[in-house]
Amino acid sequence: MKQDIVLEARQISKYFYSPQKTQVLREVSFQIQKGEFVSVMGKSGCGKSTLLYILSTMDTDYEGDLIMDGELLTGKSPNHLAQVRNQKIGFVFQFHYLLNEFSVLENVMIPGLKLGKEQRQALEHKAEQKLRIFDMQDHMLKTPNQLSGGQKQRVAIARSLMNDPLLIMGDEPTGNLDKKNSDIVFNIFKELAAEFKQTMLIVTHDPEFAAGTDRVIEMEDGRILRM
Numbered sequence: 001m002k003q004d005i006v007l008e009a010r011q012i013s014k015y016f017y018s019p020q021k022t023q024v025l026r027e028v029s030f031q032i033q034k035g036e037f038v039s040v041m042g043k044s045g046c047g048k049s050t051l052l053y054i055l056s057t058m059d060t061d062y063e064g065d066l067i068m069d070g071e072l073l074t075g076k077s078p079n080h081l082a083q084v085r086n087q088k089i090g091f092v093f094q095f096h097y098l099l100n101e102f103s104v105l106e107n108v109m110i111p112g113l114k115l116g117k118e119q120r121q122a123l124e125h126k127a128e129q130k131l132r133i134f135d136m137q138d139h140m141l142k143t144p145n146q147l148s149g150g151q152k153q154r155v156a157i158a159r160s161l162m163n164d165p166l167l168i169m170g171d172e173p174t175g176n177l178d179k180k181n182s183d184i185v186f187n188i189f190k191e192l193a194a195e196f197k198q199t200m201l202i203v204t205h206d207p208e209f210a211a212g213t214d215r216v217i218e219m220e221d222g223r224i225l226r227m
């Protein structure tokens, strides 16, 4: 059903003009249904990050249409797109971008603070709840530099859930982790999919990670090879 489509890419193409005109995305089209856990795989340079940048509304210089939650986002103002990002998308990156001058708890609260509508206490409570999902409640008052790589990524995932996002987008969220921590983080994504029916779109190099998702979108040279 139409209302179950969270994200739709329609014929998205992208060119870079420097040093010369190069097409890096070629009419990419697909849909993501509510509750789906989808991975995007492909060799280095095939256009995964470029695509994610467009899908997450951060790059607006493309051809084609981007539709999120039934709304055509192509052509919308930067302010509107920022609002959409704050309200609907949770981000998890390869590098976690946690701030060492703040506690773990404060780091998780940061995206909520941007929304500016929740009081600090309610926000703290919510951040604590999110950290509890990942068994990080005993580390809340530490700073990120006192945590292991896997723990940092768990905090980053907790942070990405603060706006109760419609969609989580990740760029190589396990790319910087050893096997053990990468498994821990992957299991967190699996749990989010199974228990919370969280819709997720994750770019990965890791075939094992991709094999554990509901659907793999395989890219080659700016195109979808199969999905």
Ligand SMILES: Nc1ncnc2c1ncn2[C@@H]1O[C@H](COP(=O)(O)OP(=O)(O)OP(=O)(O)O)[C@@H](O)[C@H]1O
Pocket: 016, 017, 018, 019, 024, 042, 043, 044, 045, 046, 047, 048, 049, 050, 051
């Ligand atoms: N700002 C830019 N200007 C010119 N070319 C770019 C720019 N950014 C990326 N590219 C080129 O676009 C292509 C796709 O890059 P992209 O980063 O999307 O690939 P990727 O699949 O994410 O690779 P990786 O797995 O290594 O991160 C590459 O050939 C890259 O060199």
